[in-house]
Amino acid sequence: MSTSTVSLNEKSGYRIMGMSIQLFAIITSVVLIATYMEVLPKGMIGAFALMMVIGAIFNEIGSRLPIVKDYLGGGPIVIIFGSAALVTYGILPEYSSAIMSNFMRGEGFLDFYIAALITGSILGMNRKLLIKASIRYLPAIIGGVVVSLGLVGLVGAVIGYGATEAILYIGVPIMGGGMGAGAVPLSQIFGTSLGADPADILSIMIPAVALGNAIAIVAAGLLDRLGKIKPQLTGNGELMEIKNKEDEKKEEQQEEKVELNLTMLGKGLLLAVTFFSFGTTIGKFFPAVHSYAWMIIAVAVVKALNILPREYEAAAFQWFQFVMTNLTGVLLVGIGVAFTNLQQIIDAFTIQYLILVAVTIVGAVIGSGIVGKLVGFYPIESSITAGLCMANMGGTGDVAVLSASDRMKLMPFAQISSRIGGAFMLILASALLGIFL
Template structure:
């Protein structure tokens, strides 16, 4: 066989290996075509079936494309960013009939899919953490995160005021979304909190926040690579992957995921997550804080005080893993269609906006480095985990930042920043919104 034939045969084998939603192409392509035909012929069912079907297939496709695009996959967040903005572009260019977009929007907002996802994410991720790690992190690591958040917020507010963007506007629309833990558990619930407190449309608010989160993620990845080089030049600043001085990293390993032994466990995990969400909604009637924030506090207390049997914590963690693995891309399609106005994103993208994004990320690095130094942390590692992993896009951003910084062993701490740090930002925002 000649070289061309060998190359062609290899290409065919590579194509056969491509899967979407764990489906081979010969199954996924017909499903995709069915959804397209339904969308264009007005046959797409209204409600959950039509919306979920479209979101699932487009989410899988766009996520795959984003994770294969050069530069985008390495520096701009890959699949999540492409999924959000490509979905928003579908609306901007009227690719589908308006009824299709209305179906998705109703499912995301009126149907409560967003709240359903967030409940699983927050409850499962916190209950699934190692309890000792959670307590130790709260005592020694959380102050480092807070230091980065405060410097980032104040510095961005000051620079925003000097540039004429506004002190408060710079803080709430740029600094806080960037430091909020990504899209699904950060910018989206933040827009809900802002919308409720300010009596504004969350969609309009999210359109301003989304580019901040995207740019912040890209900047965090680049800065992570820079800090790695800085540590090689000034070795006293880094522990070469070790965060705390005189600290045994083996004590912070997260517990391994247990295998799913019974499908009923997913049902138990779901009702646990939903119950915490409902409990947060009840508390919000009596406490002037958003239901998300109150849910977070409730879950953290239950976990820290060891009030729930371990097996039920595992059920909630498994439910979170199931939702995150299967529905995240679909959720991002919904965010792009229902919550992201591409026209407003374009209008928000200015030189001033870019400067403020840079200021936020740099402020996070400075704040965590200083606070980390005083608490016995290595400055480079503190800045990467407590600063950059707060300023990125959550889980995918953690991988990108730590990979660029050559610090993948710090993933447990990065997850604390994304989970607990992001939760802290929701609580802080609920308090600040009433003060400012």
């Protein structure tokens, strides 16, 4: 007897995550029933089930909304803010929100994802380009910071907010590398210097950081759109301008001849978590530098010195591609649920405050783009990594910005901005307090 009439494996038609709409609807129903009955399994099983379903649905919506898909980052931005809205307005039960938040924070899924991206993207890069780009990257960061703080100070003076206040309480926190590595230590530095309660300082900085992160994500989508309109401004995911594209293409083709197989994915997974463990180990002895930064340095040195055989570099790159392809939606849902306080962003929406935050982001884009061009980078890629990834909320913001701009392979440079650039901002903040106060 033929079973074609009851098969769910349709050969054509509308599909979500590669599945027929009928099968995806059944899966979604099962997951949502378990969620609202509060029997969704705790830990990674329940988290993966719910976050994959939510991510897929919001991604479909964002990929089809006319203005959003063309100008605001499409699926990724809808996943983040849609997921945040589900929690903020109580649409999802607290039980499920706790499972997802714990999966991101307590069980370390964010670290797991970033480990795969850093290891795979660096080991998968062209070695010569990596060396050239690393040397020129810091000037692009400094260019973004200088123009950003200068512009927000100027506009703050013009609109009556105050230049000093705009720089110290809006510009510096936004460019400071996120919340844990940026706003929190900055509030301690400010509190000590001003003789104020760090908690009061932090309450001023948090809306700037949250709103700045949201605008940075939107700006990333707009820059991606600009690259499609002005292709001469972008490397389509390549940071360094390539003089001889034919030679580079030949070299890349030679590097990517290792075929995908399941054993390779296992090797890539092991390499990613090992490099991450190495970073945390070194960070134990030298805590002034974030463990992500030590991981980046370790992977970059291994790549630059050509220590690993090509087979293992390819394995790490394949694992990175697998994680990015299948788990980015999960991570973006986690960012929305665990790291995006929608109410804080809404509360900060005064015209004056919004103008100053937006000006800070625009300054970061312009400064890093111009300096990046001068040192041999594509302006859009430089603006995204050295500019927007300084202005977002650290690791979670990096993923959101790179996803919205469809440039996830630039994660290593984004992390340099968030970690090393964030440490630079703490030093700069101390210096600025001595100058202004």
